[in-house]
Amino acid sequence: xxxxxxxxxxxxxxxxxxxxxxxxxxxxxxxxxxxxxxxxxxxxxxxxxxxxxxxxxxxxxxxxxxxxxxxxxxxxxxxxxxxxxxxxxxxxxxxxxxxxxxxxxxxxxxxxxxxxxxxxxxxxxxxxxxxxxxxxxxxxxxxxxxxxxxxxxxxxxxxxxxxxxxxxxxxxxxxxxxxxxxxxxxxxxxxxxxxxxxxxxxxxxxxxxxxxxxxxxxxxxxxx
Amino acid sequence: xxxxxxxxxxxxxxxxxxxxxxxxxxxxxxxxxxxxxxxxxxxxxxxxxxxxxxxxxxxxxxxxxxxxxxxxxxxxxxxxxxxxxxxxxxxxxxxxxxxxxxxxxxxxxxxxxxxxxxxxxxxxxxxxxxxxxxxxxxxxxxxxxxxxxxxxxxxxxxxxxxxxxxxxxxxxxxxxxxxxxxxxxxxxxxxxxxxxxxxxxxxxxxxxxxxxxxxxxxxxxxxx
Numbered sequence: 179x180x181x182x183x184x185x186x187x188x189x190x191x192x193x194x195x196x197x198x199x200x201x202x203x204x205x206x207x208x209x210x211x212x213x214x215x216x217x218x219x220x221x222x223x224x225x226x227x228x229x230x231x232x233x234x235x236x237x238x239x240x241x242x243x244x245x246x247x248x249x250x251x252x253x254x255x256x257x258x259x260x261x262x263x264x265x266x267x268x269x270x271x272x273x274x275x276x277x278x279x280x281x282x283x284x285x286x287x288x289x290x291x292x293x294x295x296x297x298x299x300x301x302x303x304x305x306x307x308x309x310x311x312x313x314x315x316x317x318x319x320x321x322x323x324x325x326x327x328x329x330x331x332x333x334x335x336x337x338x339x340x341x342x343x344x345x346x347x348x349x350x351x352x353x354x355x356x357x358x359x360x361x362x363x364x365x366x367x368x369x370x371x372x373x374x375x376x377x378x379x380x381x382x383x384x385x386x387x388x389x390x391x392x393x394x395x396x397x398x399x400x401x402x
Numbered sequence: 403x404x405x406x407x408x409x410x411x412x413x414x415x416x417x418x419x420x421x422x423x424x425x426x427x428x429x430x431x432x433x434x435x436x437x438x439x440x441x442x443x444x445x446x447x448x449x450x451x452x453x454x455x456x457x458x459x460x461x462x463x464x465x466x467x468x469x470x471x472x473x474x475x476x477x478x479x480x481x482x483x484x485x486x487x488x489x490x491x492x493x494x495x496x497x498x499x500x501x502x503x504x505x506x507x508x509x510x511x512x513x514x515x516x517x518x519x520x521x522x523x524x525x526x527x528x529x530x531x532x533x534x535x536x537x538x539x540x541x542x543x544x545x546x547x548x549x550x551x552x553x554x555x556x557x558x559x560x561x562x563x564x565x566x567x568x569x570x571x572x573x574x575x576x577x578x579x580x581x582x583x584x585x586x587x588x589x590x591x592x593x594x595x596x597x598x599x600x601x602x603x604x605x606x607x608x609x610x611x612x613x614x615x616x617x618x619x620x621x622x623x624x625x626x
Binding site: 209210211212213214215216217218219246283285286287290294295296298299300301302303304305306307308309310332333334335340358359362 | 433434435436437438439440441442443470507509510511514518519520522523524525526527528529530531532533534556557558559564582583586
């Protein structure tokens with residue numbers, strides 16, 4: 179961590195005066211008092227981006243789902259559990275932001291009903307009804323005076339097709355695409371940036387390094 | 403951790419020559435490459451029991467689902483993800499054991515089908531079909547020459563009724579009951595032991611302390 183601090187301490191302070199909101203980690207959607215739906219996000223990429231953005235001079239707000247990571251030194255840190263809590267935390271802070279980077283693997287679905295009593299095992303198959311969660315980044319991007327929005331797409335197949343589709347559908351200027359199984363939980367990742375100019379590929383590197391690359395790319399597009 | 407080591411270093415070595423298999427943590431049941439079903443177990447209770455049992459002279463095998471805990475110093479440590487992997491790891495080691503303590507919150511259900519491709523969001527409700535996993539502790543308890551079996555029951559309601567029902571149905575000499583929301587993820591817990599003699603309540607205490615109490619209780623029943 180000291181090595182990482184040293185490597186980020188001398189980054190150019192190009193985001194001085196800018197506010198950046200980053201979401202990170204998985205969300206946890208409770209089924210009953212003991213069970214939940216979740217995903218394989220570790221939060222490492224989002225935490226790296228938050229830490230590096232702060233080191234580059236931004237006032238960073240990090241909204242994080244449950245992770246086992248050390249809380250980074252950012253201006254504001256908010257811990258949440260479910261996608262709905264993450265939505266509320268983002269909406270509370272969004273009007274003040276210049277940039278929104280949605281790194282969190284927000285659960286697309288939650289159980290249609292929460293059972294306050296532990297569901298007893300029956301030995302028989304069980305059907306779990308799921309309903310869609312709100313799409314945080316799509317709602318942010320559709321706001322009047324929306325901040326510059328960066329989305330993430332973790333896919334298992336047809337990476338660029340799915341990522342560009344997401345970029346168009348949610349009207350995002352920039353999407354970061356990666357193959358889920360190569361990235362989630364890992365310290366290194368390889369990413370593809372998709373923007374109006376096309377695609378930019380960055381092969382395997384530590385997430386802190388990719389974070390700096392991504393933030394520099396955002397600054398370039400925004401002419402900061 | 404040094405304090406905990408000091409407090410366990412002088413425990414009586416009553417389990418010398420005994421082998422104890424402990425399961426701990428949640429299991430993770432994959433839905434697709436990014437999503438999974440899980441539960442709120444942190445693994446703390448199971449890790450405490452494994453550590454204290456080893457300190458009391460036993461040769462401990464710990465089979466653990468995914469946790470963020472430091473691997474304890476036990477004789478054998480096996481890391482698993484799904485309930486089926488936990489089943490295989492337990493069955494591999496079980497013939498050599500004198501005592502089996504099933505602390506893990508093993509998922510009762512897994513998705514009927516695993517989708518190798520990430521399931522795309524549709525904006526519509528979704529139905530997830532679940533099928534029952536094998537009941538590890540019930541199968542162990544039903545084996546000829548079964549080790550002494552200790553089950554755990556984390557319930558949200560009707561604690562003693564559900565725990566005693568579990569004890570009878572799975573034919574376990576001892577069940578440790580606790581209220582899920584008071585225990586899961588916490589450092590302290592309050593437990594009720596149910597055996598042929600009735601119930602024994604131990605109110606709020608650190609999990610390492612409850613582990614020593616539980617192991618002493620097991621030794622008493624087994625006349626060790």
